Amino acid sequence: MSTHAIYISNLLYRYAECMDSGQLIEAAELFRHARIKVQSHEAFLDHTALLQIWQQRIKLYPCGTPRTRHIISNPIIHIDEASQTAKVRSCYTVLQATDTLPLQPIASGRYVDEFECVDGVWRFSFRDYSYLDMIGDLSGHLLTLGNPLDL
Template sequence: MNNSAVEITNLLYRYAEKMDGGDLEGAAALFRHARIKVQSRDDLIDEHALLLVWKQHIKIYPCGTPRTKHIISNPIIEIDEASGKATVRAYYTVFQETDEIPLQPIAAGRYHDTFERIDQTWRFSFRDYSLLELTGNLSAHLKGFFPFAW
């Protein structure tokens, strides 16, 4: 894997690490320069709106985390080094365990991301959050209706 592919993959994994660690602000900051598509709507949101939705809807437990593990797999990475642009299509599966529920998958879907390289640093420029495909028991993860997939 070339250096650009490693950097881009690490961004995907850093997102999962921050979400699972309860660092919603840090996860949202990864999208500082990005626009995010939610559901099937054409309007896009920014990092601030994304953080607001997460804070309103994701349950954070006394340990400071949502007690989840995001597994990101099967990344298909396409990089145009000359233009400093890249796309990634990947699967995700979210597992959760709490005192009330055993370890189980609670959601699965796809991320379609676009990245750009600015000053030799790769960053998110777009994420399609509308590709939630399978859901399990989300009652221990969400506070009410969640307006889009994660």
């Protein structure tokens, strides 16, 4: 695996780590330079709008976390060395366990991301959040139920 692919993969994994530790501000900051597509909005969101949605929708427990584990898998990374950009498709599975919910998958889908390298540093430039393929019991994860794609 190339050094560029490692940096890009680490951004995917850092996102999951931030979300699972309840660091929503830090997770949103990863998308500071990105356009974000969600199903319920025609226009792209920026990282501050995404953070507001997360803060309104994601339930954080007294421990400060959403009691989730985002598993990012199967990243398919296409790097364009000339333009210092990359396109990545990956899968995710979100597991959750709470005091009333046994450990179980609650959501699974795909991320479609784009990255750019600026001054030697890789960063997100685009994320499409509209590929939610399977939905489980989200009652312990979301403060308001409804279509989880309506971010």
